Amino acid sequence: MNRFVGAxxxxxxxxxxxxxxxxxGGFLALGWGAAxxxxxxxxxxxxxxxxxxxxxxxxxxxxLTLEATLGLASKIGGDLLFIALVGVLVLLxxxxxVAVWLKVLLGAAVLLLGIPIAGFANTFLFELGIQIGxxxxxxxxxxxxxxxxxxLDMGYAAFFAIGAYTWAIFGSSQVQHFLTTWVPLNxxxxxxxxxxxxxxxxxxxxLIGLPAxxxxxxxxxxxxxxxxxxxxxxxxxxxxxxxLTNGPQGITGITKPPIEGFQALLAALGIPRxxxxxxxxxxxxxxxxxxxxxxxVNVNLARSKFGRAWVAIREDEIAAxxxxxxxxxxxxxxxxTGAAFSGAMGVLFAAQRGFVSPxxxxxxxxxxxxxxxxxxxMGSVPGVILGAAALTILNLDLxxxxxxxxxxxxxxxTVLLGFPMSQLPSQVDPAKYERLVFGIILILMMIFRPxxxxxxxxxxxxxxx
Amino acid sequence: xxxxxxxxxxxxxxxxxxxxxxAMIALGYTMVYGVxxxxxxxxxxxxxxxxxxxxxxxxxxxxxVPNPYILLVVAVILxxxxxxxxxxxxERLAYRPLRxxxxxxxxxxxxxxxxxxxxxxxxxxxLEGLWHNEFFLSxxxxxxxxxxxxxxxxxxxxxxxxxxxxxxxxxxxLTWLVGRTRLGLAIRSVAQDPSTAGLxxxxxxxxxxxxxxxxxxxxxxxxxxxxxxxxTVSPYVGFxxxxxxxxxxxxxxxxxxxxxxxxxxxxxxxxxxxxxFLPVLTGGAFGTEYKDVLAFLILILLLxxxxxxxxxQIVKEKV
Numbered sequence: 186m187n188r189f190v191g192a193x194x195x196x197x198x199x200x201x202x203x204x205x206x207x208x209x210g211g212f213l214a215l216g217w218g219a220a221x222x223x224x225x226x227x228x229x230x231x232x233x234x235x236x237x238x239x240x241x242x243x244x245x246x247x248x249l250t251l252e253a254t255l256g257l258a259s260k261i262g263g264d265l266l267f268i269a270l271v272g273v274l275v276l277l278x279x280x281x282x283v284a285v286w287l288k289v290l291l292g293a294a295v296l297l298l299g300i301p302i303a304g305f306a307n308t309f310l311f312e313l314g315i316q317i318g319x320x321x322x323x324x325x326x327x328x329x330x331x332x333x334x335x336x337l338d339m340g341y342a343a344f345f346a347i348g349a350y351t352w353a354i355f356g357s358s359q360v361q362h363f364l365t366t367w368v369p370l371n372x373x374x375x376x377x378x379x380x381x382x383x384x385x386x387x388x389x390x391x392l393i394g395l396p397a398x399x400x401x402x403x404x405x406x407x408x409x410x411x412x413x414x415x416x417x418x419x420x421x422x423x424x425x426x427x428x429l430t431n432g433p434q435g436i437t438g439i440t441k442p443p444i445e446g447f448q449a450l451l452a453a454l455g456i457p458r459x460x461x462x463x464x465x466x467x468x469x470x471x472x473x474x475x476x477x478x479x480x481x482v483n484v485n486l487a488r489s490k491f492g493r494a495w496v497a498i499r500e501d502e503i504a505a506x507x508x509x510x511x512x513x514x515x516x517x518x519x520x521x522t523g524a525a526f527s528g529a530m531g532v533l534f535a536a537q538r539g540f541v542s543p544x545x546x547x548x549x550x551x552x553x554x555x556x557x558x559x560x561x562x563m564g565s566v567p568g569v570i571l572g573a574a575a576l577t578i579l580n581l582d583l584x585x586x587x588x589x590x591x592x593x594x595x596x597x598x599t600v601l602l603g604f605p606m607s608q609l610p611s612q613v614d615p616a617k618y619e620r621l622v623f624g625i626i627l628i629l630m631m632i633f634r635p636x637x638x639x640x641x642x643x644x645x646x647x648x649x650x
Numbered sequence: 651x652x653x654x655x656x657x658x659x660x661x662x663x664x665x666x667x668x669x670x671x672x673a674m675i676a677l678g679y680t681m682v683y684g685v686x687x688x689x690x691x692x693x694x695x696x697x698x699x700x701x702x703x704x705x706x707x708x709x710x711x712x713x714x715v716p717n718p719y720i721l722l723v724v725a726v727i728l729x730x731x732x733x734x735x736x737x738x739x740x741e742r743l744a745y746r747p748l749r750x751x752x753x754x755x756x757x758x759x760x761x762x763x764x765x766x767x768x769x770x771x772x773x774x775x776x777l778e779g780l781w782h783n784e785f786f787l788s789x790x791x792x793x794x795x796x797x798x799x800x801x802x803x804x805x806x807x808x809x810x811x812x813x814x815x816x817x818x819x820x821x822x823x824l825t826w827l828v829g830r831t832r833l834g835l836a837i838r839s840v841a842q843d844p845s846t847a848g849l850x851x852x853x854x855x856x857x858x859x860x861x862x863x864x865x866x867x868x869x870x871x872x873x874x875x876x877x878x879x880x881x882t883v884s885p886y887v888g889f890x891x892x893x894x895x896x897x898x899x900x901x902x903x904x905x906x907x908x909x910x911x912x913x914x915x916x917x918x919x920x921x922x923x924x925x926x927f928l929p930v931l932t933g934g935a936f937g938t939e940y941k942d943v944l945a946f947l948i949l950i951l952l953l954x955x956x957x958x959x960x961x962x963q964i965v966k967e968k969v
Contacts, residue, residue, distance in 0.1 A: 331757070335755070335757055337757055337760055337761070339764065393950070395954075396950050396951075396953040396954040397950075397953055399953070399957070400953060400957050403688075403689045403756065403760060404900075404953060404957075406689065406691075406760055406764075407689065407691075407893065407896055407897075407949070408946075408949060408950065408953070410893060411893055411897075411945075411946035411949060412946070414890070414893070414942065414946070415942075415943050415946050418939055418940070418942055418943055419943075421939070422937065422939050422940070425935065426935040499755075548889070552764065552768060555761070555764075559761060563757075610779050610780055610782075610783035611783060612775075612778075612779030612783050612784065612785065613776065613779050613780060618772050618775070618776065620768040620769075620771055620772045621768065621769055621771075621772030621773065621776070623765075623768060624764075624765040624766065624767070624768030624769035624770075624771075624772065625765070625769055626765070627761055627762065627764060627765030627768070628744050628762055628765040628766060628769065631744075631748060631758050631759075631761055631762045631765065632744070632747045632748065632751075632762075635753060635755070635758050
């Protein structure tokens with residue numbers, strides 16, 4: 186009846202309950218707004234411990250959204266409540282027997298009211314939302330390659346880099362280093378360049394994929410791994426003989442898209458404004474629109490002739506071949522599609538940050554995106570978005586937070602289990618060990634749950650049949 | 651141009667050194683691929699562990715044991731042992747559970763291999779961070795081993811002789827082991843068909859574990875020699891040699907033991923030649939950095955025109 190809660194074992198439910206009770210205890214001491222937070226945790230607790238009927242669950246989720254938003258607006262319990270909001274979205278997707286319009290309404294409330302309100306109170310949460318969005322979009326692109334077609338792409342960040350550099354070079358004064366008469370393009374060209382980046386990365390994907398895809402899948406992993414490294418080396422060294430990328434310093438002062446119209450709209454709606462939040466809200470909404478589009482493409486692709494062909498190849502290459510599926514053409518299409526998503530997001534990333542450097546596009550970036558797809562569930566759209574949200578929060582928020590806690594302990598001279606923390610070497614910094622965390626996630630997921638946290642629907646339907 | 655020709659013997663010799671390192675790493679890839687059809691990407695980290703062990707032995711024991719030759723023997727044995735055991739542990743903890751589950755999806759063990767690789771990198775980084783609070787390590791001066799002779803206009807350090815000598819001994823021992831012993835016979839039979847090998851009284855699991863031990867030990871010894879020759883090491887030092895050694899294994903024909911050696915030597919020479927002559931020939935426009943790009947280009951071209959490698963045969967995929 187209730188698939189999501191039913192999938193959670195009793196011990197896990199008990200653990201969540203204990204954890205939440207402990208958290209509630211901590212918040213009892215705080216001032217106003219803490220009541221909302223407390224109520225939010227209580228709702229979570231009830232949801233986790235006593236799974237209600239789906240209809241009641243929807244109501245509980247709505248209450249939880251309201252409470253989390255109120256708590257976030259009064260700047261209390263920031264990160265955990267933000268995670269709760271993301272959790273609401275995930276649970277919504279897994280709710281059976283509830284009218285679609287109700288789900289859409291609540292989802293829209295979380296995305297368009299809850300998170301922006303939280304973002305106005307704490308701009309870091311805006312940044313977090315935007316990064317989750319960008320990574321979700323990329324992970325959805327990689328999902329086409331790894332999840333649907335079963336091709337392991339280890340250099341996905343290379344396409345991200347190509348997209349980011351396309352706009353970075355032409356949207357800043359960098360272009361004048363090699364085309365002296367050219368003026369940097371104005372911000373409206375961002376959208377055109379997203380299209381150009383799609384073409385450029387798809388072409389690169391075909392160029393790289395053509396030799397590797399004729400062979401068994403393993404080769405593709407190593408070739409793409411090499412490609413990732415090559416693109417990084419090129420970005421690092423193409424400041425001579427012709428200064429294309431400005432080398433290791435990276436490119437600064439990249440033009441953002443113009444938002445005068447958007448600002449006028451905000452003013453008309455009476456939304457509180459400031460120079461920084463205007464842009465954050467704009468990019469947040471833009472990313473949402475793009476994700477909506479990408480999800481649509483993903484779902485339609487999965488049901489299309491090509492999507493079915495990809496899954497057939499993933500499940501059994503030889504059988505698919507025997508059924509008359511053209512191998513190289515179909516695989517290339519998957520590879521190029523995935524690359525194109527990444528390229529478009531690269532343009533957006535460059536425009537949003539205003540700065541790109543080769544440091545952003547290392548192997549770790551490719552692994553992060555792969556980790557999102559694997560954690561969430563290869564081939565599953567909600568799973569991949571959940572994976573992207575979880576790993577982005579882990580990376581940008583929790584690991585850094587853990588580092589800060591350790592640093593405070595170092596400075597205060599705390600003694601932990603008889604070990605003076607001030608003696609802890611400065612290289613032991615959790616924020617710098619994201620590879621360890623992602624590696625462990627990859628290994629454990631492959632051993633215990635290779636289908637991911639939210640498995641692809643297609644697989645389960647086949648098993649039931 | 652004359653100066654370039656004068657440089658040539660030296661460049662070829664340097665390429666040979668690099669080639670032997672690649673060859674020894676490539677053997678680990680090729681052997682595991684032979685028995686499991688798995689690209690054990692974590693092998694580059696096994697190599698890295700060997701190089702870190704090598705440096706740590708010289709750093710911490712120089713004070714007690716002044717003779718660098720004894721230190722070298724200790725480093726080679728410890729490096730080979732620790733790397734070999736790590737490889738066995740990785741197989742036991744990460745790969746065997748996957749085989750037990752019997753997943754047919756080829757992606758699964760490959761993703762595990764990458765996961766293991768990242769975990770090992772950061773674990774070594776963590777250990778070195780706790781121990782020295784730094785993880786870019788450099789070799790101590792190794793006394794007598796730094797001395798050099800000039801033969802036929804080639805500047806050769808004693809440690810380079812050692813690198814070549816130890817590599818040749820290891821390669822010889824491996825050829826003997828795989829070709830002439832019962833263990834070698836068992837390895838070859840598991841590579842051919844694990845279930846039939848099982849019927850013949852061979853325990854495939856045990857043989858797989860031994861293969862990881864041998865491949866890992868070779869990688870570890872290569873790491874110690876690499877650290878001795880190139881003197882700086884970090885937890886990330888395995889990545890590029892790892893990719894290149896894999897390229898070397900493909901170049902020679904993956905699964906083929908003499909092929910891995912040939913591929914390693916060829917790749918080492920090409921890379922060193924390119925690294926030296928590319929900046930000169932292009933007037934400095936393309937620097938030595940592009941030598942890493944070259945290995946990758948070779949891999950792409952190879953996959954296009956001769957995917958079975960120099961010495962390999964085309965293998966029909968099993969259904």
